Amino acid sequence: MTDDRTSGLMALERDVSRDLARLNYPPQNWVPRRVGPDGQPLLDVLVVGGGMCGQTAAFALMREGVRNLRVVDRAPTGGEGPWATFARMETLRSPKHLTGPDLGVTALTFRAWFEAQHGEAAWAALHKIPRLDWWNYLLWVRRMTGVSVENRTELLRLLPRGDVIEAQMSGPSSSTVSARKVVLALGREGSGAAQWPALPSFVPGKSNAFSRVLHANDTTIDFTAWKGKHVGVLGAGASAFDNAGSALEAGAAEVTLFMRRPHLPQVNKSKWTAFAGCLRGLQSLD
Ligand SMILES: Cc1cc2nc3c(=O)[nH]c(=O)nc-3n(C[C@H](O)[C@H](O)[C@H](O)COP(=O)(O)OP(=O)(O)OC[C@H]3O[C@@H](n4cnc5c(N)ncnc54)[C@H](O)[C@@H]3O)c2cc1C
Numbered sequence: 115m116t117d118d119r120t121s122g123l124m125a126l127e128r129d130v131s132r133d134l135a136r137l138n139y140p141p142q143n144w145v146p147r148r149v150g151p152d153g154q155p156l157l158d159v160l161v162v163g164g165g166m167c168g169q170t171a172a173f174a175l176m177r178e179g180v181r182n183l184r185v186v187d188r189a190p191t192g193g194e195g196p197w198a199t200f201a202r203m204e205t206l207r208s209p210k211h212l213t214g215p216d217l218g219v220t221a222l223t224f225r226a227w228f229e230a231q232h233g234e235a236a237w238a239a240l241h242k243i244p245r246l247d248w249w250n251y252l253l254w255v256r257r258m259t260g261v262s263v264e265n266r267t268e269l270l271r272l273l274p275r276g277d278v279i280e281a282q283m284s285g286p287s288s289s290t291v292s293a294r295k296v297v298l299a300l301g302r303e304g305s306g307a308a309q310w311p312a313l314p315s316f317v318p319g320k321s322n323a324f325s326r327v328l329h330a331n332d333t334t335i336d337f338t339a340w341k342g343k344h345v346g347v348l349g350a351g352a353s354a355f356d357n358a359g360s361a362l363e364a365g366a367a368e369v370t371l372f373m374r375r376p377h378l379p380q381v382n383k384s385k386w387t388a389f390a391g392c393l394r395g396l397q398s399l400d
Pocket residue numbers: 162163164165166167168186187188189193194195196200201202203205206207208267268269270299300301302303304353
């Protein structure tokens with residue numbers, strides 16, 4: 115990082131500290147302490163998933179004086195969410211002006227972070243946010259807000275125990291904890307996970323096709339191994355194009371996309387969620 119970028123970011127960090135102090139962040143914890151059914155101190159909130167939503171949920175809770183919480187994630191530090199793992203697009207699909215992880219603190223917006231390092235003219239010229247810039251920004255927000263994530267800690271089971279929830283976890287802090295509330299911020303993995311079509315040739319061990327078929331969510335695809343090869347991609351959505359592009363850039367001779375639809379999708383159904391009011395009211399729209 116150049117001296118200008120470093121000093122710009124340091125100045126912004128002073129602004130953030132001042133803004134958070136003026137908002138009395140983090141306030142003292144106000145929730146009365148309780149003991150769980152196991153005789154151990156009860157957590158007020160267990161946040162599972164330390165990606166974009168998990169860290170923002172923890173920031174929001176701490177801002178409201180709920181500080182007896184833990185955030186766990188099964189990924190290693192810095193490997194939470196798709197940004198630095200299996201997402202392969204150069205830039206975010208979202209418009210650059212989207213806010214959210216800042217929770218309304220101006221100095222914590224992506225724009226403030228970007229302008230502090232590159233200036234206002236660079237922001238005006240920016241079309242879309244580079245993917246890894248977004249990830250570095252999220253990690254910066256996490257640091258500035260004091261959210262700490264316990265990595266390599268996986269939630270295995272949730273069990274109701276009277277008026278609390280018991281969470282069984284594996285990992286370095288392998289344990290069973292009880293919490294008043296659990297926030298599941300598991301991302302797409304938590305809402306269905308990666309889907310494989312049920313084709314006979316994909317059954318592990320049943321055919322050698324399986325070893326040559328990879329899922330877009332696979333973090334370990336070595337695109338250089340396909341140099342000069344013909345690659346087929348099942349699907350023609352955003353990730354299909356990202357992976358096709360990665361294969362071609364790594365030297366694949368040809369990539370063919372296969373899709374069931376007669377036409378490429380023309381409408382991005384997530385587009386309206388860029389409006390905070392739409393997102394908040396989504397569940398009550400008819
Ligand atoms: C290729 C791609 C491009 C995208 N582009 C955009 C975009 O441009 N703009 C946008 O807004 N969104 C985009 N998204 C969606 C993006 O995933 C979300 O916006 C964002 O990551 C959601 O944050 P999250 O915290 O809900 O989920 P994630 O960031 O996925 O975080 C979930 C976390 O939960 C952890 N976890 C899961 N199960 C467990 C468990 N049992 N125990 C412990 N931890 C667990 C995971 O390790 C992960 O770190 C994109 C997604 C993909 C895949």
